[in-house]
Amino acid sequence: MKNTQMPFITVNVDEGEVKELCNQKILELVKEADVEFVFWDRKELMKRTCMSWDSIQEKFFSDPRFIKRKIGQKWYFPARETREFLVKWLEEQVY
Numbered sequence: 001m002k003n004t005q006m007p008f009i010t011v012n013v014d015e016g017e018v019k020e021l022c023n024q025k026i027l028e029l030v031k032e033a034d035v036e037f038v039f040w041d042r043k044e045l046m047k048r049t050c051m052s053w054d055s056i057q058e059k060f061f062s063d064p065r066f067i068k069r070k071i072g073q074k075w076y077f078p079a080r081e082t083r084e085f086l087v088k089w090l091e092e093q094v095y
Helices: 015-034 042-049 053-059 081-091
Strands: 037-043 069-071 074-078
Touching: 037 042, 037 081, 042 053, 042 074, 042 081, 074 081
Parallel strands: none
Antiparallel strands: 037 074, 069 074
16 A cells, blocks of 8 residues: 655755845845936837837827937937836837
């Protein structure tokens, strides 16, 4: 006859070690955020949205909420505000 009882497993967790691992991960993420672009150019916008320049112009480029500046011949977009706009814009899209 087989034994149908599951064996018990005991796990001991060092809270101090867990807190240290969490703090290290948080510091890594903060460092990543600190190196985030301040602004994007046209190529970065296309990369981040996975959209062609024509699609961007057709879908949301003229939206007054979409912040952009043209300096010389190049367009620039503030990274944080652009990301926030894109999330809102995407949520508004109904098919």
